[in-house]
Amino acid sequence: MEGITWLTHRFVMHGFLWCLHRDHHQKSTGFFEKNDAFFLIFAIPSWLCIMLGLQNKVYWVAAVGFGIAMYGLAYFIVNEVIIHQRFKWFTKSNNTYIRTIRWAHKMHHKHLDKHEGESFGMLFVAKKYWHKIKEDKKRNAK
Numbered sequence: 001m002e003g004i005t006w007l008t009h010r011f012v013m014h015g016f017l018w019c020l021h022r023d024h025h026q027k028s029t030g031f032f033e034k035n036d037a038f039f040l041i042f043a044i045p046s047w048l049c050i051m052l053g054l055q056n057k058v059y060w061v062a063a064v065g066f067g068i069a070m071y072g073l074a075y076f077i078v079n080e081v082i083i084h085q086r087f088k089w090f091t092k093s094n095n096t097y098i099r100t101i102r103w104a105h106k107m108h109h110k111h112l113d114k115h116e117g118e119s120f121g122m123l124f125v126a127k128k129y130w131h132k133i134k135e136d137k138k139r140n141a142k
Helices: 002-016 018-025 034-055 059-083 096-109 127-141
Strands: none
Touching: 002 018, 018 034, 034 059, 059 096, 096 127
């Protein structure tokens, strides 16, 4: 799913559906964003795959639906709770992995338009972000 996430984020969200994703990069007032519509864009096929796969005993289709749903849950926890902290459940962490994905996402958001982006994934990040966080930890430990 991470590869599909990268491709979708890069070529759909930063492509022809930028009109929905723009407010995620260019903050506006209010809690909800147009970008939140992607929840429905992915939840509906997930639900249909689960429902139709189970009704017709085509279990691989249901498995695809469950996979999309589980990735959606991971996305909610990682992106909305940990990275953007739209829900103030885990606001302080010194965990290297969490700090690394937050830094990579910060580098993604430094680009305010749909072009010239970087770090389009969610769970896997490039080595350069790991090195940055590890260097910061070493510097702060001294």
